[in-house]
Amino acid sequence: MSLELLDGGAAMAEAAIAAGCRFFTGYPMSPFTGLLEEMSRRLPAAGGVCLNAESEIEGVNMTLGAAAAGARAATGSCGQGIALMQEAIAEAALNETPFVVFNLARNQQDYFQATRGGGWGDYRTITLAPKDVPEAVEHTQLLFHLADKHRAPVMLYGDPLLAQTRVGVDVQPRDFGPLPAKDWVLDGTGGGTGRSRQIWTWAMGKANDPGPGPDGHWRAIADKFDRIAAEEQRHEESMVDDAETVVVAFGTAAKFVEHVVAGLRAEGHRIGWFRPVTLWPFPGAALRRATTGARNVLVFELNAGQMLDDVRIHAADRDAVRFVGGVSIAESGLSYGPLLDAPAIRERILGGAT
Amino acid sequence: MERELVVSGVGGQGIQLLAKTLALAATREGRYAMLAADYGGEMRGGPSKAAVVVGDAPLQALPILPSAWSAIFAHHRFAEGVQDRLRPGGIVVANTPLVDPSGFRPDLRVFAVDAMTAAKAVEAPQASGFVLLGAYNALTRMVEPAALVAAMEELLPPYRRQHAESNARAIAAGAATVEVSA
Incomplete structure (x- = not known):
């Protein structure tokens, strides 16, 4: 084993390249900028392409294009930049183009943005929230796998x-296991044969090859997200079995x-914790089990109460759910x-538990 | 066991560089290190803090430390609250005369180091931060002294190579300061 002292941006860049990412775009915005810089430094040496786009909209659409052509591709930004990307993310969800978005935000106020999307149509975005840099290295690689x-x-x-x-x-x-062949990519091999492929959000097909159309296609997409919701829930928990208080963060x-x-x-407090690793799909069944019998289900997040909604939906007893987080910005x-400090959090938890 | 160091001072004193040097030295020794930096937008004069944690196994430490084993106080400004987080018996390097070594809790082990005077004495006036680091490492043996010098050299950009020798003198001068007083 060989340890390197890397900041999260550099660690995620290395992990992305290790996962086979060969196309990356972005527009600088703190704290995402470090990842973009590291990709610009490291990706060309790995035979890839990193572009500093003119805007987040351009960046995400270039990534969509590279992914449609079969590359493992990624982009990223923060807050406002992710907001600009939402249309392209929705398009990609509906036309089934896989790529990774690094949402390196300034705080936790973008939970809704990440998990509810902001684009159009019936879609969801698989969202992983690593708790630290070593886990981000794992999640980065897992995300490229899940996308494909x-x-x-x-x-x-x-x-x-x-x-x-x-x-x-x-x-x-x-290695996260085998993946289906990318037999859908627009690699130009079918050009002029009458069998050229198509990636189209509306799936209306061509004159000689009519597609399922929006109704059939979007039903299939909805079914797919239902399957993902059932298959991909991840969480961690500790000390919840006898807990009177379960803290969710x-x-x-x-x-x-x-x-x-x-x-x-x-x-001596009878207390445990529960952490959704996937924010979408939210590990609702596990949360229900973990909070069964708990008198207090405390939600700590650095925002005005966003994941709180998911906890209220899934907790065994929604009347036990109380918010102990809050907005706290430098x-x-x-x-x-x-507020993001152990003594302050301890006070909030002790104040919230009855 | 995880050992934590908090460095507190003012932008321009070399706070970030000395913390990064220690974290890199520990990494090059094959140990787990964490470096969490906390500084404002200003280049100089603003609050500058850093936390370094070193351990022999994957670290559990939070990036904002609830408690720490040791601290370097490079400046009295922006130092409020730092000593409150030091555990009983914690090691403190106090940069005199900018920091008053008598102003600490009685249970802390305080070592006064006049870093600027020591740096000037070895003709390395720009390297008082490395004097503090040399003193700290002599007290704690967080890393091998040679690893500290090697990490310092590794972190120098090509256009600062000429400072390698004077920085190394500053590290040694810091160590000598506490070896005399300890």
Whole structure:
């Protein structure tokens, strides 16, 4: 094993290249910029292409094009930039073009944006929220696999602490199993034969090869997202079996919550934690099991209450759900404020548990 | 076991570089390290903090440390709250005269280091941050001294190669400071 001291951006760049990513675009925006810089440094050496796009809209659509031609491709941004990308992400979901979006946000206020989309049509976006850099290395590689497995755009939702903290990591290629052949890519081989392929959100086909049309196609897409929802839920939990209080958190905040809850447990509190690893599909059945018998289901997130909705939908007793997080932003606007701190979280949890 | 260092000072003192040097040295020794930086938009004069954690197994530490084993105080400004997080018996390197070494909790082990005077004495006036790092590492043996010098050299960009020797002198001078006083 060989450890390298990499910040999250560099670690995710290495992991993406290890996963076979050969096309990357982006437009600088902190804290995503570091990943873009690392890709521009590392990707050409790996035989790939990295482009600094003129805008996020251009970037995501170039990525869509590269992915349609068969490349493992990715893009990324933060907050406002992801908002600009939503139309293309929706198109890709509906025309089944797989790529990875690195949503390196400034805080946790973009949970809805990540999990509810903002584009048009019936679609969902598989979203993983790593709690730290080593997990981001794994998630990055898993996301390229999931994108190809389900022919869908997928998202990694991180934050400044994930993007900028340097950690000793050993990035090794991971094998997540076989994938279906990419027999749908627009590689030009069918040109002029009458059998050229097509990627079209409306699936209306061609004169000599009528497609299923929007009704049949979008039903099939909806069925596919139902299957993904059933297959791809991931979560972690600890000490929930006898817990009177279960604290639910995601991403970086969950790492802090795990630390605080372990301390409270050691002091004799009957408390455990639950972390959705996939924000969509939300691990609802697991949350229901984990919160069965709990008197307090506390939601800690650094926003005004977004994942809170999913917890309310799935908790065993929705009357037990209470919000103990909140908006907390640094003066710069570029990172978290004082609420993302173990002593502050401990106070919130103790105040929320009855 | 994980050992944590918090470095607190003012932008321009070399806070980020000394923390990065220590984290890289530990990494090159094959150990797990974390470096979490916290600084404002200003290049100089603003708050500058860094946390370094080193361990022999994958780290559990949070990127914002709830408690720490040791600290380097390079400046009295922006240092509020830092010593509150030090565990009892924690090691403190206090950069005098910018930091008053008598202003700490009595349970802490405080070592006063006049980094600027020591840096000037070895004709490395730009490297007082490395004096603090050399002193800290002599006290704690977080990494081998040679690993510290090698990491410093590795981090120098090509256009700063000429500082390698004076930086190394500063690291050694820092170590000598505490070896005399300790």
